[in-house]
Amino acid sequence: QKEVEQDPGPLSVPEGAIVSLNCTYSNSAFQYFMWYRQYSRKGPELLMYTYSSGNKEDGRFTAQVDKSSKYISLFIRDSQPSDSATYLCATYTGTASKLTFGTGTRLQVTL
Amino acid sequence: NAGVTQTPKFRILKIGQSMTLQCTQDMNHNYMYWYRQDPGMGLKLIYYSVGAGITDKGEVPNGYNVSRSTTEDFPLRLELAAPSQTSVYFCASSYTTGPGNTIYFGEGSWLTVV
Numbered sequence: 001q002k003e004v005e006q007d008p009g010p011l012s013v014p015e016g017a018i019v020s021l022n023c024t025y026s027n028s029a030f031q032y033f034m035w036y037r038q039y040s041r042k043g044p045e046l047l048m049y050t051y052s053s054g055n056k057e058d059g060r061f062t063a064q065v066d067k068s069s070k071y072i073s074l075f076i077r078d079s080q081p082s083d084s085a086t087y088l089c090a091t092y093t094g095t096a097s098k099l100t101f102g103t104g105t106r107l108q109v110t111l
Numbered sequence: 112n113a114g115v116t117q118t119p120k121f122r123i124l125k126i127g128q129s130m131t132l133q134c135t136q137d138m139n140h141n142y143m144y145w146y147r148q149d150p151g152m153g154l155k156l157i158y159y160s161v162g163a164g165i166t167d168k169g170e171v172p173n174g175y176n177v178s179r180s181t182t183e184d185f186p187l188r189l190e191l192a193a194p195s196q197t198s199v200y201f202c203a204s205s206y207t208t209g210p211g212n213t214i215y216f217g218e219g220s221w222l223t224v225v
Contacts, residue, residue: 008151043115043201043216044154088153099214101154 003027006089006102015111019076023089023102026070030091030100033065035074038086038104047087048074079109113137115217117202123223124192132187132220134202142205143185144169144214145177147198154201160185192224 006023013019021035032051036044050056053067062075072089086106092099118133136143145157146169156169160179174196176188185204189196202217 004153006153041219043203043218045216046213099156103151103153 003100004089004091004102007105008103010106010108012108012110013079015079015081015109017079017109019074019079019083019107019109021074021076021087021089021105021107023072024070025072025091025100027091027100028067028070032092033063033072034090034092035061035063036088036090036101038088040085044088076107079107081109081111083107084109115202115204115215117200117217117220119220120218121221123225124189126192126194126224128192129188129190130192132189132200132202132222134185134187134217135183136185136202136204136215137183138204138206138215139182140204140206140215141182142208143179144203144205145175145185145187146201146203146216147171148201148219149198157187157200189222194224196222197224198222 004025034049035047037047038044048058048063050063050065053065056063060077064073086104088104089102115136141162144159146154148154155171157171157175158169158177160166163179163182166177166179179185200220203214205212205214
């Protein structure tokens with residue numbers, strides 16, 4: 001079983017839709033949860049991070065963590081074509097060598 | 112405003128050849144990393160460094176070597192290239208490893224071994 005599981009997609013939605021991207025993880029020791037966005041032919045960039053359970057909002061983006069079910073989500077409101085990218089979830093226990101990435105979900109927002 | 116710079120962007124290698132992927136950062140970050148990204152496999156850590164002169168293995172170090180003689184540079188050496196090393200390689204850096212620590216990635220190096 002992979003430590004972090006993520007549906008690869010692709011996920012195609014119309015502009016303005018609410019997008020839900022999800023990951024599950026297996027290691028209860030994970031404490032920090034991150035979402036990275038990766039545009040085609042580019043390196044990942046940090047979008048949001050959260051610690052432990054709960055929600056965190058940043059503009060159109062909301063990150064949600066449910067540690068009881070080991071489930072993390074990223075919601076994108078009013079999706080835009082510029083949101084088209086691959087979204088990677090990542091978790092870590094607190095040291096650089098223990099950063100674990102999901103495989104990424106490719107999102108396409110269409111006009 | 113360079114950030115993390117990797118060269119080359121694209122390279123084709125023949126089996127058994129060697130090469131070095133160059134990485135430099137201008138943010139005075141202590142931590143530097145090399146990842147590889149394969150389709151459907153996510154990012155895997157190859158090697159990392161917590162400062163000049165200090166390196167350590169990540170999850171998939173076999174077939175690679177690194178050095179960190181300066182804070183800025185963290186080259187990745189491929190010895191005796193194999194088809195299994197065909198991948199996209201990302202160099203990254205960060206100031207610390209604390210909560211919310213931002214890891215900055217380079218734009219990637221596409222390597223094909225034939």
